[in-house]
Amino acid sequence: MRVRVYRVSSYTDPETGRPGKIVEMVEIRRTQQPGAFGAGPEEYVMAQRLFQSLMAQLQSMGLMPAQRDLVFPKITLFLTEEEYDLLGVKLEVNEEFDVEFRDGAITFKPV
Numbered sequence: 001m002r003v004r005v006y007r008v009s010s011y012t013d014p015e016t017g018r019p020g021k022i023v024e025m026v027e028i029r030r031t032q033q034p035g036a037f038g039a040g041p042e043e044y045v046m047a048q049r050l051f052q053s054l055m056a057q058l059q060s061m062g063l064m065p066a067q068r069d070l071v072f073p074k075i076t077l078f079l080t081e082e083e084y085d086l087l088g089v090k091l092e093v094n095e096e097f098d099v100e101f102r103d104g105a106i107t108f109k110p111v
Contacts, residue, residue: 001027001074001098001099002027002028002096002097002098002099002111003025003026003027003028003074003075003096003097003098003099004025004026004028004071004094004095004096004097005023005024005025005091005092005093005094005095005096005097006024006025006026006071006073006093007022007023007024007093008021008022008023008024008091008092008093009021009022009024010022011078013080018080018081019080019081020078020079020080020081020083020084021077021078021079021081021084021091022076022077022078022079023075023076023077023079023084023091024073024075024076025074025075025076025077025091025097025099026071026072026073026074027071027072027073027074028071028096029071029072074099075099077091087108089108089110091108095110096110096111097109097110097111098111
């Protein structure tokens with residue numbers, strides 16, 4: 001699955017007093033534009049261009065919000081500074097990763 005680092009916050013562990021980081025990640029799901037079903041290839045392309053043009057005009061007038069990726073909260077990590085360093089991956093806001101769960105391990109692969 002693809003995730004994006006949504007927020008990185010500092011915190012202090014209340015038991016040990018040691019500094020740490022809270023890393024919040026969201027799953028990214030690409031939006032799909034509705035298609036003109038039943039139309040031939042040329043009609044489909046023309047309808048798609050017309051739709052995109054209309055959406056751009058409405059967005060520029062402020063009547064429609066800009067279309068974005070759908071995001072869903074997915075992973076929140078509470079890490080000490082040492083654990084963050086041992087992770088071996090820089091988790092910075094807006095960085096995207098492919099996350100893989102396998103055999104009890106979580107792997108972060110930069111996109």
